[in-house]
Amino acid sequence: MDEDAGSMERIFNNGAGAIVTKSIGLKPRKGYPNPTVIELEHGILNAIGLPNPGIENFKDEIIKLKKINIPVIGSIFGTDSEEFVTLAEKMQNYGVDALELNMSCPHAKGYGLEIGCDPDLVKEITLNVKKSTNIPVFVKISPNLANIVEIAKSAEEGNADGIVAINTLKAMKIDIEMQMPVLSNKIGGYSGNAIKPIGIRCVYEISKNIDIPVIGVGGITTGIDAIEYFMAGASSVQVGSAIYQRGLDVFKKICDEIKIWMENHRYNNISDLVGVAHK
């Protein structure tokens, strides 16, 4: 729900503090044929394949949002440093407040995870984007890795301002009547409730080993889930799939639930909660 200005404005008006855009690349991309998104018992499985209108066509959407002062984090994906830098510069020129480098999409050939699994490449791309821009740069990393801490460290060495964890988990659903995978891409990324314990573990491991802030994402549905992420070491959180379970005003609901929990437990600042589980 974050591909056009209208949608992003609506989500902001429903209590989100900032909006992360759909990941944008150099050229328009249709993504994979349907089926691309289905619901399973405990989460959502998608392989939309990074559809996006391309950076040039995305200009108007950002400009519209910035006219009404909505904080926007521009998510971008590319195959190499050069592409990331071009995209980052354009996004900055359009007026985004921060950048998120998607190095973790699990289902697009040549992009995302295929870059995000190489520590040297992660560092190089982050360094180059940082050199050519002057807004905060976050690196979004994947849980589909054995060396997740190493990747986070490479991003830190590349001067990233924060780590976003996690993207979706590689997964598959086979329909036993059709005897074939449901998604046209066969393999997709799993999100929603089911992946929360994995997100918590990743955020915990990463934040223990690096000094820059971690943004937690993965299965957050309630304020209680967000509190758990704060305790694991996240200093802020993102919400995606929960829009489906709880409606668009899930953002307001989660903020209210966080406030209530904090009042009941006599906390005034979220920062007092960040990483307490490490002690």
Place this chain on the structure above:
Amino acid sequence: MNYPKVVKILETKKETLDIKTIKFEYSEDINPGQFFMIWIPNVDEIPMSVSYIGDKIKGITFKRIGDATNALFELKSGDKIGIRGPYGNGFEIHGKNILFVAGGTGIAMIAPSVEEAMKKDIKTTVLIGVKNKNELFFENRIKKYGAELLISTDDGSKGYKGVVSDLAEEIMTDNKFDQVLTCGPELMMKKLFEKSKNISFQASLERYMKCGFGICGQCCVGKGLRVCNEGPVFDGKTLEKIEDFGIFKRDASGKKVIF
């Protein structure tokens, strides 16, 4: 759950050279005007309005225009497809005198609503606009429900010669309708909206769809209204605020395509 249920096709019926109806068993409750996501294995998954609403048996009626609809057209009874849904809202039917305006395959979506209106004893007029008489279907079905039916063809091969929004304008000057309900090409619906002035108005929009359940953001119009979820039917007040209406849609990449 938003997961395709695999069903066997029970029956197929050719309505015209390019239009077919497929029926299958699917026991969910449906509001007239809602749609399914139809999974055609190895090809695509596409949105289709529910054109027949039986207790157990449901149907879709579609025109072959590309890969997915061509593949669907070739399927025979006994073949398997996947069904998710129903999705969306459907028309809100009220008042004493209703005008339905269908353009092309729009009648597939409208037919069950006509049936519903007749069940409620509402005086119902249906206009169907097609390019030529060979593209006309559901004519007998609408007559059987007892609604008043008028046809327009672009080439004059049957009924009124011209576009259906012009026919509607004539009909509206001679009658007092409580509601105008429409499904068809967006430019036609936009014209109709302008002509309907103060009459309560609802139009069913089509946008590229992926999830169908409001999470992917592909189908949004205006200020983030999800056609799959808050639509596909929008009322006049809402349409006035949707800047996209009759101006542009988005392709699968999200790029704007001008109508």
